[in-house]
Structures are given as structure tokens and as C-alpha cells.
Amino acid sequence: MDMIGLYPTWFEPGVGSGWIVGFIATIHVLFSHTSVGAAIFFAWLANHAHRHHKPELLEFIRRYGLFLLVFSYVLGSITGPGIWFSTTVASPRGISALIHSFVWMWATEWVFFVIEVVGVYMLVYLVGKVDVKTHTRIAVIFGLTSYTTMLVIVGILSFMMWPGKAEWAQTGGVLNAFYGPNTFAQLGMRTAFMFTMTAVVGGIVAGQFKDLALKKAIAGKLAWLGIVATLTGAAMLQWYLATLPETADVVLQNRLPAHFPMALMTVVAGTLAYFVLTLVQPRALVSGVAGVMTVAILVFGLWPEEVARESIRKPWVAGQYVYSNQVIGRDVPGMGVKSEIPTIEAHGFLKTLVFVPEALRTIDDGNRVEAGRLLALNTCSNCHSLSSTGIRPLRNYFPGTHTEADVATYLQAALSGGATLYMPQIPFNDDEARALASFILTLQPAAATATAQAATNVAKE
Amino acid sequence: MTPEMLYALRDPAGVPSHPLVFLVLGVLTFALHIAAVQVMLGAATLTLRGAFSGSLHWRRLAAAMITTAKIAVSVAIVIGVAPLLFVQVVYDPFWYTSNVLSAWWVIGFIVLLILGYIAMYAFYWKNHDIVADGGQGGVWMVLSIALLLAVGFIVHSLTNQMLFPEHWMAWYAPQGVVNPDGHSLHYWHLQRFLFFIALSAPVTGAWLYGYRRYLQGAQEADAAYLGWLRGLAQNLMLIGGVVSVLIGALWMATLPEKMAWFASSVWLLMAVVALAAVVALPLVLRDRIDTGVWGYAIFGAGAVGLIVVGAAREMLRFVTLLGSHGYDAMDYKINMDWYSTGLFFTTFGVVGGVTLAYLLTVAWQAGQSKGLYTPSATVTRIGQWSVGLLVGWTVLYFAVGFFVWVR
Numbered sequence: 057m058d059m060i061g062l063y064p065t066w067f068e069p070g071v072g073s074g075w076i077v078g079f080i081a082t083i084h085v086l087f088s089h090t091s092v093g094a095a096i097f098f099a100w101l102a103n104h105a106h107r108h109h110k111p112e113l114l115e116f117i118r119r120y121g122l123f124l125l126v127f128s129y130v131l132g133s134i135t136g137p138g139i140w141f142s143t144t145v146a147s148p149r150g151i152s153a154l155i156h157s158f159v160w161m162w163a164t165e166w167v168f169f170v171i172e173v174v175g176v177y178m179l180v181y182l183v184g185k186v187d188v189k190t191h192t193r194i195a196v197i198f199g200l201t202s203y204t205t206m207l208v209i210v211g212i213l214s215f216m217m218w219p220g221k222a223e224w225a226q227t228g229g230v231l232n233a234f235y236g237p238n239t240f241a242q243l244g245m246r247t248a249f250m251f252t253m254t255a256v257v258g259g260i261v262a263g264q265f266k267d268l269a270l271k272k273a274i275a276g277k278l279a280w281l282g283i284v285a286t287l288t289g290a291a292m293l294q295w296y297l298a299t300l301p302e303t304a305d306v307v308l309q310n311r312l313p314a315h316f317p318m319a320l321m322t323v324v325a326g327t328l329a330y331f332v333l334t335l336v337q338p339r340a341l342v343s344g345v346a347g348v349m350t351v352a353i354l355v356f357g358l359w360p361e362e363v364a365r366e367s368i369r370k371p372w373v374a375g376q377y378v379y380s381n382q383v384i385g386r387d388v389p390g391m392g393v394k395s396e397i398p399t400i401e402a403h404g405f406l407k408t409l410v411f412v413p414e415a416l417r418t419i420d421d422g423n424r425v426e427a428g429r430l431l432a433l434n435t436c437s438n439c440h441s442l443s444s445t446g447i448r449p450l451r452n453y454f455p456g457t458h459t460e461a462d463v464a465t466y467l468q469a470a471l472s473g474g475a476t477l478y479m480p481q482i483p484f485n486d487d488e489a490r491a492l493a494s495f496i497l498t499l500q501p502a503a504a505t506a507t508a509q510a511a512t513n514v515a516k517e
Numbered sequence: 518m519t520p521e522m523l524y525a526l527r528d529p530a531g532v533p534s535h536p537l538v539f540l541v542l543g544v545l546t547f548a549l550h551i552a553a554v555q556v557m558l559g560a561a562t563l564t565l566r567g568a569f570s571g572s573l574h575w576r577r578l579a580a581a582m583i584t585t586a587k588i589a590v591s592v593a594i595v596i597g598v599a600p601l602l603f604v605q606v607v608y609d610p611f612w613y614t615s616n617v618l619s620a621w622w623v624i625g626f627i628v629l630l631i632l633g634y635i636a637m638y639a640f641y642w643k644n645h646d647i648v649a650d651g652g653q654g655g656v657w658m659v660l661s662i663a664l665l666l667a668v669g670f671i672v673h674s675l676t677n678q679m680l681f682p683e684h685w686m687a688w689y690a691p692q693g694v695v696n697p698d699g700h701s702l703h704y705w706h707l708q709r710f711l712f713f714i715a716l717s718a719p720v721t722g723a724w725l726y727g728y729r730r731y732l733q734g735a736q737e738a739d740a741a742y743l744g745w746l747r748g749l750a751q752n753l754m755l756i757g758g759v760v761s762v763l764i765g766a767l768w769m770a771t772l773p774e775k776m777a778w779f780a781s782s783v784w785l786l787m788a789v790v791a792l793a794a795v796v797a798l799p800l801v802l803r804d805r806i807d808t809g810v811w812g813y814a815i816f817g818a819g820a821v822g823l824i825v826v827g828a829a830r831e832m833l834r835f836v837t838l839l840g841s842h843g844y845d846a847m848d849y850k851i852n853m854d855w856y857s858t859g860l861f862f863t864t865f866g867v868v869g870g871v872t873l874a875y876l877l878t879v880a881w882q883a884g885q886s887k888g889l890y891t892p893s894a895t896v897t898r899i900g901q902w903s904v905g906l907l908v909g910w911t912v913l914y915f916a917v918g919f920f921v922w923v924r
Contacts, residue, residue, distance in 0.1 A: 059525035063613050064689045066620035067697040076624060130634045133594050137601060138627035144605075145620035145699065148613035149528070155605045156530040159539070160857035166598050167861075167869040173595045174876050177588060186883050187891040193900045194879070197872060200907040207914050221921065230533070230857040235921040384529065391852055393529045410522045411686065413693040430695055437697075 058399050060408045062382050063148040065433040072446030073146035074366070074439070080138045082362050086253065086354050087132030089246065091124050092202040093254030095172070097281065098179065099192075099199030106188045112270050114183050117195070120261045121180035129176060133169075147438065149382040150373035157233055157375070157391075158212050165208035171201045210246060214239040217369050218301050218376050225377070228390030233375065241296040248289030252327060255282030256353060259334065259346030272338040279335035286327050301376075304368035307478050311367060316360045323357035370439070371480040379480035381435045397474075401483045405431055419487045427488075428495025435482050435492075442499065451499035463493035518682035520843030526610030531850035534858045539606045540831060540846065546599035548827040551713065552720060552820055553596055554669065557589035559721025559753075561637065561662050568644065568652025574745045580647040581728065587641060590634050590665075607846045611679035611838070618688050619675060620699025626671045633664030666714070673710045674702040680776075680834060682842050708768035715764050716823075718757020719796055723819040725750035726799060730812025735885045747806075751799055754815075758796035762789065775841045776833060784829040791825035794818070868910055872903040 066073055098117050105113035143151040155162070175198035182191060211234035214220060220236025221227075255278040262278060265271040300308070330349055334341045371379050377386040377393060384396045399408055406417050406427060419427045432442055432450065440450040454463060467482075467489045474481025484492060532539065560582040567579030604612050616623050640657035644650070678688075681704055688703045689695060729746040737743060769780040779785055795818045799806060806812045838844040875896065883890040892900070 059522060061525035061527065061610075063526065064617045064685075065697045066617050066699040068620075068699075073620070080627065126635075126638055129591060130638070131631060133591065134627060134630050134634065137594070137598055140601065141616070141623045141627060144613060144616045145623050148617060152528045152605065152609050152613065153530060155602065155609070156528040156532060158857070159602060159606050160533060160854065160861040162602055163542075163599065163861045164857075164864045166595075166602070167864050169595050169598065171869060171872050171876070173591050174873065174880070177591075178876060178880055182880070182883055185890060186879065187889060190879060190890075190892055190897070190900070193897075193904060194876070196904055197876065197900075197907065200904070200911065201872070204907065204911060204914075207911065228852060230854045231917070231921050235918040237922065239918065240922070388530075391530045392850065410518075410525055411689055413686070413690045413695065415693050426694070433695065433697055 057403055057408065058396075059410055060383065060396050060399060060405070061149075062409050062411065062434055064411045065437060066145045067433055067437050067442060068446070069441065069443035070445060072441050073142075074447050077139070077142045077146050078359070078362055078366060080135050080142050082354065082358050084132060084135035084139055085358055085362065086350075087128040088136065088205075089250035090253040090257045091128035091132055091176075092206050093250030093252075093285075094120060094124055094128075094258065095176075095202035096199040097251070097254050097258070099195040101277070102192045102195035106192050110273075112267070113273070114191075115270075116258075116262060116265075116274050118180055118183045119264075120258055121176060123257075123261050125176060125180060129173065133173070147373055147380075147382065149384075150378055150380075153374040153378045154212055154216065157215070157230060161208050161212060161230065161234065165205050168201045168204045168208070172198065172205065175201060206246060206250070207243070210243045211235065211239050214242055216374055217304070217365075218372075224375075224390060225386070225388050226390050228388070228392075236299075238296070238299040241292065241299045245289060245292035245296045248285045248292050251281055251285035252289055253350075253353070255279070255285065255331065256327070256346060256349050259341050260343045260350065263341050263343035263346055268338075271341060275334050275338035275341040278341075279331045282331035283328060283335070286324060286331065290324055300368065303477060307368045307370060308364065311370075311478060312364055316364060319356045319360050323353055327353065327357075370478045380438050381480050381482070382438065383435075383480060383482075385474075385481055397481055397483060401485075404485045404488050405434060406488065409434060419491050424491045424494050425498060426495075428491035428493065431484070431488055431492045432495050435480075435484075444501075449499075450496060451501075454496055454500070458497065460490060460493045460497060463496055464489040467492060518685055518842065523610050523682060523842060523844045526614070527849065528609055529850075531852040532606055533852055533854035535851060536607045536847050536849045539603045540835070543600050543603035543607075544827045544831050545824060546596060546603065547830075548820065548824040550593060550597040550600055551716075551827070552823050553589050553593035555713075555717040555720040556724050557586055557593050558662065558665065558714065558717040559724065560586035560589055561658060561665070562717070563721065564640075565652075565655060565658045565662065568647050568658075569655060570651075573648065574742050576648045576651060577742060578746070578749075579652065583637075583641055583644065583647070585724075585728075587637060590637065594630075607849055608679065608834075608838075610844070611682070612675075614682075614685055615675050615678035618678065618685065618699065619671075619702050622671050622699075622702050623675070626668055629664050629671070630668045633661050633668060636661035636664060669714065670705070670710060671702070673713070674705045677706055677709070678702075678704045680837055706768070706771070708764060708771055712761060712764045712768050715757065715761040716826075719754045719761060719792075720816075720819055720823070722750045722753030722755075722757060723795065723816040725753065726806060726815040727813045730806065730810075731884070733807060733812070754796050754799060758792065762792065765789075776837050778836070778840075779833050782832070784832040788826045788829040791822040795822040864910065868903075868906045871899060871906055875899040875903045 068076060098121070101113055101117060105111060105117075140151065175194060178194050179191075179198050182194065186194075211220070214236060215233050217238055218236075219225070219233045220239055221232040224232040258274070258278045262271060262274040265274065297305075297308075327349070330345075372385075373380050373382075375388070377384060377388050377395075379385045383400070384393060387393065387395050406412055406419065412430065416423055416427045416430055429442075436442070436450055440448045440453075442450055444451065464484075464486070467484055468486075470476050471479060471482040472484060564579045564582040564586055567575035567577075567582065570576060570579075636657045640654055640661065643654035643657065644652055684703065688701070689697075725746055729743055729750065732743060732746075769785065772780055795815070798815050798818050802811050802815075806815070835846055838846065878896050878899070879890075879892055882892065882896070
């Protein structure tokens, strides 16, 4: 009998492991996109400053670079591997699928990271110490290298949604996995976003300039960059949405909170208004306001976007073959990968999973709830909290009074055949469905109260 | 945990090149990463020691070492990405299990590293001129070093938990009841951790020889400072080297039973010989360290020594998992991907090699020059090639991409 190689489960009862990953990823997206956009902007600005004999503009590069050294190259460079670490503990087989297909692409990105880190220190610390052409060349190398890191990661992120080419499942190979319409649409969207962020965060630095003429010059450049990037980004978002699989579209329409589209539109409109204001009235470019704008985009723009991106690829987490609950749900002949569903259908989860205490491999009256808890941890908890807080608590899906048999029947009907669009196929056999049902019933507030009451009675006795 | 279970945890997609390639790259990049970590810890400690000293030599060294430490953190992080990547490729069953079992510490690693780095910057911001004013806010540097050591300890623990599959089930489900909270670090080996931390002293000593030679190249006039640096570097290498070997001996004496073979293996012997050779190198070179590249060669030899130590460490892991648990990292299924394999090695060897050669040459020569630095025509040409290669790489990315997309 084949074993199913699911790892142990980490369950975080407060906010859920998914939100922890999302929090780290959102922070990383903010700082990494800002730094890539700024790197390219620096290359243009350094060139512009040297060609037009405006050395004062280099002071902006130096100060913005120093600012980025702390924020992007401390917070950004740590939260980058931080996403690896957090997804490792929240979704080990998801990150493993990406690592094993794209290890060389990630290693290639790493080469550019190394150049980028050397480049940013030189760009900041060699202002005025090397000749103009050399400094400009360093800025160009830094800008090009930063953008190549974006080029690489976008292909991997696209694969998380779906493989670039439909035939990848048959052919395998990095090229068919990496490149597709979603790759380029996402690249366009992220490129526009990174310039928007460069313009907003740049305002934090430029807002501190006392020299009004310099402030006006910088404010104008940042505002135009921001206006063009924000409008382009809105157009790219439409392209991106058009490249999503049908299932993603259905999830987008039906499963996301109603306020998400409004929040995104408000952020786009507010950002545009901010840039127009600073263009017309450079005095409005104040560090505090730019800081508030940065946080607003983070909370009302980036966070919904990251949540949406995470949600619309359900029930998959990678390449449309690894389910969100880590089970491999499809054959990928091109990679020699076989679906694990037939094995689970034949033998059940508890007989085949690696990390199962021996006493739980066979369900009986004495261990039914505990076996159900283990099943919930393995098959549900990635997307449904087992506590009353966190992501989509499981107990909220079974309100009111139900019998164990009712819940078990529902679980098998809804999940065993894989007919529910955004849910994985989870083929519980009769014993396992009953065990999971018995555990789910313990999650209800009434059951919890009864349990607490029973515990109190025992204590009194 | 039976071999069948360990193999079931492997990723079914296989690996895109021979596993040996990932093992070798893992060793090389680990050695570079740990060298940066050790310079970071050594430079931070010297900063703390020197900034509050009455001696101008110490204060001058502290001023240089705070910049070194700051950059070394960046370098350690960025180079550390590579061994982190490669360990997941061939040892995924072990790395992922170890991480999940201590999930909160894995998340804590990120938070502590950020705080440690920011604390170092806080000390830097409080000390604009250490030579003139002496140090201020030492608590920030103490905090930074403590947090960076804590981060190192977490990684040490995660790396060691990998090696004990026989305990995983007991850690995950004590007394048969699954506990998925990830709150605990389950295993550590203090002697092993301290060995790698103690190596910071000789590695930093080797770094100081290079720093000293760099000052000589920049026509440093303060001969007393150069002489003082040489004494400090030599002490760090000799005393630090002896202390490291003693702690290493303690590690070997306390190895778990299944790893006891390592203490009498040729791999350990090679590591000890390599470290001893590096420590002895300045004594052999004597005054030649003031000529040519010999002053820098000591750190270069130190890096080679760390590669040998890294290789021995890898053999300890490989043989333990093969011999005691039946897991052969070399028999991973291969789904050869020539395009991405070629792309990496070309990018690494050509684009990375040329561009880094240009940047580091400019940084080096600018640091050694008085006044405005203008590179030679040859160096400038390498810079033009660097830009051309990066543009070419980008063009290739889009050309291949569009071809794949539309075909």
C-alpha cells in the first residue's frame, strides 16, 4: 500500500497560519516592489541628473537609497525568505512543489539578489566618490538587476495560479510551467504597481527636503510617475483578470467579501487624487501624508489583493495539482506525479498518512473524536480554523442542531466526488466521515458549553 | 519512521538535475553564508568592545567594524537564501518536518532577525563619530548580538531536528495525542552550536588581516594602528582557533550514538587539518602578509577551510540519514530540466561573474583612491559588458517567453 506523504500539521488557533503567511507576504510585496521600482527610477534619475547637470537630484537618490537600505533591505530582504519559512510551516507540500520545479529559477534570482545587494550599497555610498559615468552605470546595473528578480518570481507566482501552458501536465518542464498569458499580465500589473509604490514611498523622503525648488522638481517627477503607473496598473489588472481560469472567476464573483472591489477602487481613486494634488501643489508633499498613503495602500489595496490572489486559486495551492490541504489531486504525467485520491479512496486517510499515531489508524468508539480531530487537522485546517477565530472557522458551516449522521452524510456528499467548485476532493470513507462529524460537533458552542460544564462537575466532585 | 515513510514524504515531482549538484552547491553556499555570519558576529563584538574603549585604536576599529557588521548582515541573509533553497531540494522530508514541528520558532526566526538587524542600525544611528565621541547606546548592540545569536540557535535546532526521524512522532504526538501548536524546539546540541559560533574568532581574525592589508594598499600612515591590528588579528586566530578546536572536541565527545562514527572519520580529520592550516598560515607567511595579496589570502584560505568544514558537516548528515534511516539523498528521482539548469549556470558564471567582478573592482579601487575615482578603460569595458549582459538576459527572457506563449 502506498503511503500519502503529508507532513505534520501546524495549527495556529488565533488567526490561522494562512493569515500569518499573508501578513508576511503583504509586507514583503510592499518593500520588494518599492525597491525594484526605485532601482529603475534611480537609474533614470541618475542619468537625467548627469545629462542635465543637476547634481542636487543625486541627493534624493542618496537619501531614498539610505531609506530603502533600512526598510527594503532589512524588512524586504528578511521577509522574502520569511515567505519561504512561513509557507514551509503552513503549506509544506505547496512550497515543495514550487521548489522542486523551479529550484534553478530561484537560484538564478538569487544571483541577481547578490548583485542587487552589492549594487545598492555602492549606489548609496559612492555618490560623489566616483565619476559621473561610473555612478550612472552602477545605477543602471542596480535597476536592471532589481527588475530581473521581478521577472523570475512572476513566473513562479503565475504557476501557483495555473501552469503557463495547458500542456505542461503532459510535457512537464520549466518553460511550459513558467510562461503563459498570466505570467505577462501579472508582470505588467506588478511593474505598474512597483512604480506607484516608488512614487508614494519616495514622497516620504522628498517631503523632508527644505529646498523648495528641489522639492518641486522631485514632487513633479514622482507625481507623473505615480499617475501613469496607477492608470497603467488599473488597465493591467483588467488584463490579469482576463487571464484567470474560469474557476478563479467564479470564486472571485462569489467567495470574496463584498467590500473588496470597493476597497480596491477607493484606493486607486485616492492614490490618483493624491498624485494630482502633489503635482499641482508640491507643498502638499509631506512625509507624514506620504506615510499615511503608504499604509492605506498596504491595508486597503495590497491586503485585499493578496487575499484575493490566495482565494481564487482554490482548491489548489500549486500548479493545479496540489490541493490546499496538501493532497495531490491530479495526475501530472509529464512530471511522473500521480494523484493520491485513488489510494485514499481505497484505504482511507488514517491508514495511509505518515504522521498518524498508531492507536488512531483504526477508528473505534474510544478514539472516534480524536481520530476526527486528526482528520480535521489534515484535511480541513489549512483553510478552515478549528477554533472560533481565524480563517473560515469550520464550526460556522454547521450551525444549529445536527446529528453525527447528518454531518457525515453531508461531508461525503459534498466532498467525496470533488463536485464542490472551490473545495478539494476529499474522499472520506464511512468510518472517517463519522469520525470527522463527531469532532465537528464538539466545535459547536453548545458542545463546548456542555464540555465545560462536565469539566466543572468533575472538578466539583 | 521507516524508510518507506521518509520516501513517501519526498516530493513526487523529483529534482531537475542530479542530486549531487544540489549537495555540492549546498556545501559551497553554506560555507560562504557561515563565513558572513561569523564576520557579522565578530565585527559586532569588536564594535562593542572597541566603541567604549579609551584606546583610539580600539575606537577606530569599532568605527570600521560597525559598517562591516551592518553589511555582513545583508550578505549573510542574501547568501543564506542559497543553502536554504538547496536543503529543501534533496532533504525535503527532513527539513519540512523539522520546521512544522517547531513552527512558531520558524516564524519567530523572521521577527527576531528583523529586530536584531534594526537594533544594529539603532546603534549605528546613535554613533556618528565613535573615534571622537566614543560609543553610546551599547545596549542596542548587546541586544542585536543576542538576537542574532538567538536566530542562529533556532536554525541550529531546526537543522538538528532533521537528523532524528526516530523522535518525530513523539514530538508531534506525545503519548499518542497530536499536538499541532508548533510551540517547542525539540532538540539542540549546545556544543555543536558553540563550535560554529566560536569559529567567529579565527574567521574575524582572518578578516582583520585583510582589512589591515587593505589599509596598507590605501597608503595608511598610522603604522602603530597597523601593528596593533596585526597583533589583534593574530590573537583572534590563534586563541580563537584553539578554543574552537576544544569546543569541537567536546562536540565530538558528546555526539549521539548513531553519529559516533563521525568522531573517528576521515571527514573530521580533514576539517581539523584544514582549520589548523588556516590558523597557522599567518605564522608561516610572517612579513609576506604585507606584500602582494598574501594579506588577503588568509581570509581566502579561511573560506576554503570553511568549505572543508561544511563538507564534513554534510557528510555527517548524509551518512547518518543513509546509515541509520535508509534515506539516500543521491537516489532522488530526476526530472532533468536542461533549460533552467543551463540558465542558472550561465547566469551564475557569466552574468553574475562579470557584473560582480565589475562592481567589486570599482568598490575596491574607489576605496583605495584619494579624491574622485575614475576607473581604467579596461574596468569600464567590463562595466559595459555587465550592462550588455543584463540587457541580453532580459531580452532572452522575453524572447523565450513570447515564443513559448504563442507556439
